[in-house]
Amino acid sequence: MLLTTKVETFHNFIGGKWIESGSSKTFQSVNPANQEDIVGVFQASNEQDVQQAIEAACQAFPKWAETAPSKRAAILNKAAAILEENVEKLAEELTREEGKHVTDAKNEVLRSAQTLRYYAVEGQSFTGETFPNDDPNMKVSTEREPLGVVSVITPWNFPISIPARKIAPALITGNTVVFKPSSDTPLIAYRLVEALHNAGIPEGVINFVTGRASEVGDLLVTHPAIRAVTFTGSTAAGEDIHKKSSFTTRTQMELGGKNPIIVMDDADIELAATLTVNGGFSLTGQACTGTSRVIVLKEVKEAYVQKLIEKTSALKIGNGFEDGVKIGPLANEKQLKNVLKYIEYGKEDGATLVYGGKQLTEGQYGQGFYVQPAIFTNVTPDMRIAKEEIFGPVVAVIEVGTYEEAMAIANDVEYGLSASIITNNLKVAHQFTKEIQAGTVKVNRTTTGNLINAPFGGLKKSSTSTFRESGRVGLEFFTQVKTVYVGY
Structure with a gap:
């Protein structure tokens, strides 16, 4: 494996545009197998960048929520195809960035594409119920609606498959996303967002910021426009996020294990x-x-x-x-x-x-x-x-x-x-x-x-035990239920 001679600088993705951080600061992603190999240079974002990303997601939400599920699904499927077409390159980048064997990296990229395709199908049949009642002139049913703007915060150990299993159900159900990956593996996360962008996702529906959690993490959790936070990481970090979130903000925490x-x-x-x-x-x-x-x-x-x-x-x-x-x-x-x-x-x-x-x-x-x-x-x-x-x-x-x-x-x-x-x-x-x-x-x-099609989550301090990830139930976290009574 030859080291890259030219180190590329990568930008945030906000409102459909690749832009530099307002901080004018950057950081390097380094190959853990060889610290002399710089994988890329990334934006050291600040709260101004996060604020901008949240505003873009807010502006995009009403139109995206009204977009036909089949059109949302088509974008997920196209993004999956892009990942599959570029799997060799992406696996190489993932291995350089995270250290896992290139075969495992390739399998992870393909699994992520499979996840996008899975939710493209499941999301189109995820709906409410109709309830029998004693009034023949009344219909009682439920409708599932998207929440709004969702924060997605992910770790470095599965740096594309974990984001995919959070972002795909969020998007197919009509939510908009602000995504912050681990600073140890920002490049493969960038590639996932790039695939969604190239697949034609509208401006502001997916937003991407890189940087330290200490600089940008709090606003991703506490901003009043954030309706839900989905996080995978340490139990200590998850507990901190859960405490800082408003009681009106949903949290989905997948945490530690022994x-x-x-x-x-x-x-x-x-x-x-x-x-x-x-x-x-x-x-x-x-x-x-x-x-x-x-x-x-x-x-x-x-x-x-x-x-x-x-x-x-x-x-x-x-x-x-x-x-x-x-x-x-x-x-x-x-x-x-x-x-x-x-x-x-x-x-x-x-x-x-x-x-x-x-x-x-x-x-x-x-x-x-x-x-x-x-x-x-x-x-x-x-x-x-x-x-x-x-x-x-x-x-x-x-x-x-x-x-x-x-x-x-x-x-x-x-x-x-x-x-x-x-x-x-x-x-x-x-x-x-x-x-x-x-x-x-x-x-x-x-x-x-x-x-991919089975629920995943823990008990005790391994999870908040509220909403599970993966499978059809993974869609539940990103929707709210409205009960409708219609008399006629």
Whole structure:
């Protein structure tokens, strides 16, 4: 992969125009695999830019709300086609910007196009109901209306697929959008907005501002014209947004996780180890649904840990453009420091580091944010690595004696996003799906991954548990219901 010799400067998109920030300041997006590779220069926006974007969205809303659903759908479909036609280039840019393997990047771009197409269809049949009543001369029904201006604030780990699953349902239901991506991955977010623009979306319907949350985040949440805020990120940031929002502003928060896999004594050990590696170390452990805890029955713990180490040691670490690489760099220096901090916490608290956990700095790793995946055993439920979200390739193995003990530990955290159990016992599997406190529950599958057409969200501090994302129910957040009584 050759580094780009000329660094391009990218602009905000406000009112249908690509414009510079009023701050006259910029920032760089850097390749986490090689800090010498500058991916692009972006606008360091200020509140004046956000105010301008919100005003543009307000002005565009009435006409967009009245636009025929089929015309909105046509724009989403055309934008999807643009993403598909340019998938190779977009995947390369995503890998340079975020660090994931180029194959994963390509799949993410294609999934985002699929999301646009999905909502283009579902949004055209999302409507109200008609209710029977005792008056033969009256009709009672509900109508679904768009909310207005929606703020979309997204993270860096899935920097195009998460925006797509928020923006597509917002647009198809007639809302206008102000979109702020993570400052670590602004380019692929820019490409999504560019695709919508090239697909013919009217001026002001989608607006795009880049910059630090500390500079622009509050106005995106507190401005009186903002009718809803959809956010994916840390629990701390989500709680802050929820508190600052007006009680008349809807919030949709998809937040942190501390996701367990329970390995029962009848489990397929080969499968259990494979699913742990896939859930805990793919995407360098940087998935909110990533496997962070393994709660394993003592009868199979030794065989499981041996197999887990064997599979983990076979993983190739490196640049996302290299063949066979399974683990890329962490997304930024802050992530690297956080992961290394928790590895030290594990040692300090008495856990045994049985594999990995070292920062890689030699040779090709010298300019990137690389760390070996870490496996801890002899972990107790009260340790920091067993209770706090790390968001990196660190797995804590906790030994238990019974299913009941495993469930108590699995539920004894403040998060409830995703969970899985590995077992051949259907009764145990059924019991697990009823008792686990998680929004996404799996049997003999990894904790990561969700279908486009199925609801996604967490319980406890993993979500506000108000409105789910993905699937048909993902449209509900962006509409309000009006009940109409007509007598004749």
